[in-house]
Amino acid sequence: MSQRESSYDIKTLENQLIKAIQQGAIQDEDGQLPAEPELMRQYQVTRYTLRQALKDLANLGYIYQAHGSGTFARPHHVEGAISLQNNVGLTEEMARQGRVVKTTAIHQQVITLDQADFLPESQKLPNETTLISVTRQRTLDGQPFLVEHSYYLRSIVDNIPNSALKGSLFAFIDQKPGLKVGFIDSVIECEMISGLPAKFFGIADGSPSLVVRDDSYLSSGKLFAFSKIFYDFRKTKFFMLKKMH
Amino acid sequence: MSQRESSYDIKTLENQLIKAIQQGAIQDEDGQLPAEPELMRQYQVTRYTLRQALKDLANLGYIYQAHGSGTFARPHHVEGAISLQNNVGLTEEMARQGRVVKTTAIHQQVITLDQADFLPESQKLPNETTLISVTRQRTLDGQPFLVEHSYYLRSIVDNIPNSALKGSLFAFIDQKPGLKVGFIDSVIECEMISGLPAKFFGIADGSPSLVVRDDSYLSSGKLFAFSKIFYDFRKTKFFMLKKMH
Structure with missing residues (x-):
């Protein structure tokens, strides 16, 4: 098989x-x-x-x-929560709960490291690194849900077609020859937002947002992307199951 | 051995x-x-x-x-973050980073289910359930860090001595004959706080807090406790590593 x-x-x-x-x-x-x-x-x-x-x-x-x-x-699966341990991607996980994730706006641009709004949490990159900057706005069941800002290392992911930007970017990377997504370091924080995410969610500047910062590595241990996802905190619950023994 | x-x-x-x-x-x-x-x-x-x-x-x-x-x-372990996958307890995990968690205030009381401020996320309990309600304030390196509100099912955990309340409650439960902590369902949210947590953190009522709701189960699959921990969002980062393959 x-x-x-x-x-x-x-x-x-x-x-x-x-x-x-x-x-x-x-x-x-x-x-x-x-x-x-x-x-x-x-x-x-x-x-x-x-x-x-x-x-x-x-x-x-x-x-x-x-x-x-x-x-x-399980007695009751927590309704509407996003599993932090899911590795099928958000769109697929929500679809299983009968909910629809859609990408409503995309912006793609090539930049240099010093133009990035933020850097990886877990690693320093050389100054001459070139990045593909991708911003996406996504809805859940038609309602504004998240704003995602990702940077891909151009030396590893040289080009992302617009068709791939609408769906799962990791699925796109996984099917490239020689590339395999290995692991993701996630940091979860609560952060005050203003500008684009606040406007998209329809809340005042200075409102809180549930933020996930991901550093994504290939199975070889090489960093290939880092991102920041702002979730509308009023609609977001993360779920995880921790085994103690 | x-x-x-x-x-x-x-x-x-x-x-x-x-x-x-x-x-x-x-x-x-x-x-x-x-x-x-x-x-x-x-x-x-x-x-x-x-x-x-x-x-x-x-x-x-x-x-x-x-x-x-x-x-x-790992290239750089994320500084000061709390691992969501740790199963050694907060005090022990922070100690490994050279930081000190202390319990500064404890309140314990026996109540009935309808007196609880919140209920488990993942399961319904019978109305006649009796609970031990425990509130703890904890500091990190001497600074206010979290307020924890836990309810223990009295039918399983009949009595918690004050000495156990100062340290890891799960370690206390694990050493009881016949009890073994099996798994924890965690939900992570951003929630506005007022009253005790806001006062303890020294922030205004209506400020955000990073909140973890845990439903804790014995290895037999039986719920024995549920809790809500309010973290000072200005000092809190959660970390997790997700394997993709």
Whole structure:
């Protein structure tokens, strides 16, 4: 099975499992899901596909995997929250909750490092670094939701077509030969905003915003992008599940 | 080796590794750490202890484990940030950065569910639930830092001695026979504050606060506590590392 087919299978299975959990169709009275062999049989998938899907659903907060005692549907998935552990991208995650993320405005420009509004949190870049600056405004169910400002290192990502800017930029990078998104350092803060984000959200300058700063690395350990996303704090909740043992 | 000894070994090793990384004493010019057998030899630990310690350090953002190509020290750990993936508790995590968390005020009271200021995010509790309400004010390096409001289910945690309230409540629960902290659902929001937290932080009513709401579960899947922590947003950054593959 090729990797593309396999990741397609995992996504399909995840969506089927989410639906079954939400309908209460798969768990028993205690919320427990059937054991692996039964799930493999029921959904006609390999153990690898099943395990990947269950891992992702645990990270998204749909299920809890208790060592030794099985897999349980979570009592109540926190409504409307964005999982900090999701690795499918915002558009896809919201779609699973029946919500629609759209990009309504895009601006792209080549700049030098000293022209950047902010720098990576976790690393110093050489002064001569050239960047592709991308600003996007995005809505959730038609309402202003976030303003994203990203810088891509031109030495790694030389050109971003407009078609890619409308959807997931990471999916675009992942399908480039030789590039693979490895990990992201995220810093979450509360920051006062003015100008574009405030105007887009329809709130006064000096209002707070929930801000996520991402430094994005290739699997080789090389920084390829850094960004700042301003969320309308009135509409934003982040969610994460932390295992203690 | 008993579990207690082993978790002591892991913590000791983690602190040694953090120190070595910060001093640049353990990584080569590319930031790469020695291979497992070499680290096991150097620190005289088992493979199990080493792997647990490396996993924790990866979650805390000190190192990055690249599949197939080894373990690397992170370029720059984000200064002063609180790891959302830490499972050692705030006091311990800050101590590793050379900072001191102190509890300056505590209030404890037994209440009924309808007297609670807020309810769990992820689950409904029966109306007749009795709670132990705990409010704590905590400082970071002597400066007001957070106000924590927690509710413990009295049916599970019947009594919290004042000595335990000064330190890590989860450590207190973990050492009770038959209780084991399993996982925590966290929701992170930006919320306007007034009253106690605003007064403690010395900011005006209606100022924003970075708020973390935790629903805490035993490893059996049973909710045992829910809490709301208000952080002074001017002093707070949360950090997390997200693996994409």
